[in-house]
Amino acid sequence: MAKPRTLVITGYGINCDEETRFAFEYAGAEAVIMHINDIIDNPAILDRYQIVSFPGGFSYGDDTGSGKALASRIKNNLMEELRRFIERDTLMLGICNGFQVMVHLGILPALERPIGEAQVALIHNGSNRYQCRWVDLTVEAASPSVFTRGLGTLHIPVAHGEGNFYAPEGILETIEARKLVTMRYVGPAGAPAGGEFPHNPNGSINDIASICDGTGRIMGMMPHPERGMFFSQRDDWTLLREEMRRHGEAPPELSDGVGIFMNAAGYFS
Amino acid sequence: MREARFRVEVFATIADARCDVVRERLLRQGFGVESVCITDNYLIDAEIPDAMMDSVASLLVQPVVQGFLVNTPYLPEGFSHAVEIGYLPGVTDNVSHTVRESIEDLLKRPLDIEKSVFSSTTYFFGGDLSDADVESIGYELHNPLIQRMKILSAGEYRKSGGMGNAVPLVDLHEKPTADIVDLDVETEELMAIAREGIAGEDGIRRGPLALDMASMAVIRDYFQKEKRKPTDIELESIAQTWSEHCKHTIFAAEIDGDGEGIFRRYIRSATEKIRRDRGDRDFCFSVFKDNSGGIEFDDDFIVTDKVETHNSPSALDPFGGAITGIVGVNRDTIGFGLAAKPVANRYGFCFADPGDDRPLYRDGARTQRLLSPRRIMEGVIHGVNVGGNTSGIPTPQGFVYFDERYKGKPLVFVGTVGIIPKTVQGKSSVEKSAVDGDCIVMVGGRVGRDGIHGATFSSEALSSGSPATAVQIGDPITQKKLSDAIVKEARDLGLYNSITDNGAGGLSCSVAEMARECGGFEVDLERVPLKYPGLSPWQIWVSESQERMTISVPEDRLDDFIDLMARRGVEATVIGRFTSSGRGIVRYHGEMVFDLDLGFLHDGLPRKSLMTKMPEKRIRPVAFPEPSDMAGVLREMAGRLNIASYEFISTQYDHEVQAGVVIKPLQGRGKVNGNATVICPVLSSRRGVVLSQGIYPLYSDIDPYRMAACSIDTAVRNAVAAGCPMDRLAILDNFCWCDSSKPERLWQLKMAAAACYDTAVAYGTPFISGKDSMFNDFRGYDESGRDVAVSIPPTLLVSSIGVTEDIGFCQTIDFKCPGDHIYLTGITGDECGGSEYHSLLGERSKGGESAGGTVPAVDTALHLRLYRAMEEALRRGLVASSISVERGGLGVAALKSSMAGMLGFELSLAGMTRGQVARNDTALFSESQGRILVSVAPTQARDFESIFADLPCGRIGTVSAGGEIVIRGLEGNTIVHSAVEEMAESYRSRFRGF
CATH class of the missing domain: 3.30.1280.10 (Phosphoribosylformylglycinamidine synthase subunit PurS)
Incomplete structure (x- = not known):
């Protein structure tokens, strides 16, 4: 079985490209990192790929709003090719800054086609401060998202200053009605975070951490699954290890984030 | 307008x-x-x-x-x-x-x-x-x-119809030529040139050259031999190159007749001896010669480390000073060998109490108010936030420390760890050399007036003459683009021969430094891209505008290099050529403005000869009665500035980017700040890099030798407690001193340095990099116009970096299971001198007299055995939690493990191995070194005890379910009966609102 060909975009301050590529490769995809300028120089290259990922980072230093300037660069130079890519049976995953870029481009939630205009926003955290902390997420089983199929809860980190999901009235109802919310922030015991800090780290409306488009092939998420691939990346691994030792169990190698990438790589098989 | x-x-x-x-x-x-x-x-x-x-x-x-x-x-x-x-x-x-x-x-x-x-x-x-x-x-x-x-x-x-459209354009009309400066003048004028700067045509002096008279005389003699007068750009350039900041004149000086000087005698020779003694097991790369120091990570990689200070700029503009500090030290990684990739940032901030709002002024008229400690603290913290986060480099490891003597000048330590393959294109990655004929290429940001006189300014005390242009603003995205283009592409394509950072002194230092590798350079200054017109040649040459590297590119790779940079949105400009002429030459629009013998520029600086003197005034011990309310004391200790949670810093610094941080800054379910972190810089490897530090500024007042020994012992012990093996551990030194022209201060410096040699050699932990900052003094005025002088306490930061072969050996500080045994390894003595506890007692008593007393001694032979034993216990998985006992002693360490695990404990002080300890408060809060507090599953207790059979190690308690804290004194009576929650509230509330 051929490995799905994955393009991980970099440049202008994207900074999670290496671990995102590593995550896709670990999950069984073939992944390359490519500078956005090289793609703009040769846009036809997108035709060769099945998965595109916009990783996290600080594109253009978040100037004028997270993801805004990179979205403008894409809008001014690559929009048609990106639309063509999406029309094919492909996957697209945006993480953190990548999610913000996709929202500016209207790739998510893409309630109407053609895409191109923002319908929702990721605004300043309620604390107005960058938050790097581990969160618990529950997956919405009813969402069409390819990436979260079969997953239940995830314990992975967030790290952002502008992750506060906002949708105007009407849009929000449509997103919910169409089951486009893929993950929500919850407390450690699984109860809804109810907007409360720190379980909901940014004040997102309806505790929304991640959404997808109507096809389920495109997803954006504020938390970082690529930082929660392995057991020893968890913030509580030494405690879990100790508890497992006492029960005679061996600690696992993997952790929750890997499931997102496994689903992506497995989609094409 | x-x-x-x-x-x-x-x-x-x-x-x-x-x-x-x-x-x-x-x-x-x-x-x-x-x-x-x-x-x-x-x-x-x-x-x-x-x-x-x-x-x-x-x-x-x-x-x-x-x-x-x-x-x-x-x-x-x-x-x-x-x-x-x-x-x-x-x-x-x-x-x-x-x-x-x-x-x-x-x-x-x-x-x-x-x-x-x-x-x-x-x-x-x-x-x-x-x-x-x-x-x-x-x-x-x-x-x-x-x-x-x-x-x-x-x-x-x-x-007025709003704020208006007036644009803040730079309107500069500096002289576009080099001035000739006459040095054949009266001594007084020569001194004025050195202290206040070269005078412009308007008579206004440009800011300090910060050279002493001996140096000025040597320069004058040099130009007499050259039979001409110097230009301003030559003088400014020499001043930058010879500055205390760049040449470390005090560390290099002959001291008390010892020609070796402090650096060679105590620091470098320690590393040399350790490397010699280790023979084949030597693991150092490029120590003391490159922008960072390196140690072996594994067969394929080298891990690098460098810690800098950015104190003077941060005093003037805390945000700008801190951001350019962190982004600047990133360039010390990119400038290591053929370019290492930054994989982790460190930070360390020394501030005055942010609650102190009594103003200080730089000038007698009280118009130039110093920023308040709170403003400085907020700005510095935010600067590292933006610099680190935006650059995509995790910032997991750091500390904050408070003392009123940091009010005049804060200390801002910033460090970066990097990783580089041992070989690049089949050649050693740590060998680099500019070659005769190579193009000199300036890459990254443009040049403005920013940071002019940064190097010379930081070599002087902060006063009203401090130049505002010394301020620099960081642009981390420009540097991120540069870093990615170099480290992830150009390096592995072999597009250049050598690379270095543009830091202090700007081009004047970077080009001259690289020219040592080949023997000369020629630069055409008008080629340097400027932010705005109107700069004088000397300003272009010494400007410290940020985010620039200087790169030596061979002619046949130049087109490829420039093309790659263009495609990555990085500005790259050829500004001259490296030569082998033995001379440095700078032209401006064809006119020769600088023509110096490189040997003179680099080695012409006359060495100082300094004498030290032991201070006569000693701090007398003050007797304090043992407090009756020990639970209250413990609660107060938990909330002290130097102990309280700084979670608000840890969570605003992205410590997860690059997905490698496995032992995190906040540990346990209770999220307590740990004292070491561990990162995996290579995602496919189980190897980890352990990072920590030790710092005890208050000990300096009483015993600078022991201060330094304790700092090293703590930096080492913190790493060991987190899972680092002793034989893969190296250290870095950052001396931040004050008033360093005084023999008494130099005596303290020499004592501290001597302890560095003794302790590092005993532990086999080489110094791989260091940096010093000798004048952290402020002279100004208080609110009623009275003269005020504030000098920092002599401060030594020792940072540790080590490699563990498997992160599975690592451990966190949190108690994990009720019923686990609690052990304290090492010996507790009556060593409260300069301790956090004594500071508290001093503040409680009238007049705030600190308590003096004995600073902890370091028994390296015993500690080495203890640390090796702990290493074995951790490797065998016998330890359920471990915390190095440092500031605040046993009481604070036990509290941190308890708050982190959200579990209670019972402690019996009588169980500890102790020296002359007669009082409960001494047993709880003495900062005796060499101690680690661990919890061990009852089933593992026998194995654990057998490893420590011949060593001082006492079982002192048990982890308990629920949230009670019970501590029994030396006589067996209960001295603390409290709740973890109550302590945690004190620990967490101190910085609420920040």
């Missing part, structure tokens, strides 16, 4: 969290602010058809939550004043650069790089505010050294 064609104001159409946070902060500070509204503004001065402006403005707006106005002032409801804050002319405005690029991309044509876009922010305040209130609020919101402010009342704002 020039008016921009367009002013775009972007406003929020839904609630904006930024406004609420500003309002709450101002309310806390006592301002009667009822409403805050913020607009982001862009002045755009370019030929853009009016019809295009909606498209342009759309680049600046998230339409779901924002709206915009073009050339129409925004008018929110019910405001009384509007305050606009933007940058002063010439200060780097990163947002404007991004906006310009976006507009260029939209219009598909270039705009003027520095004159077309300017950004600002307007705050609209509502409430019962007087003009004076708003003036004070404005002071809170901006820094006049780098920012401009315009305040209008609502009436004025309406009347």
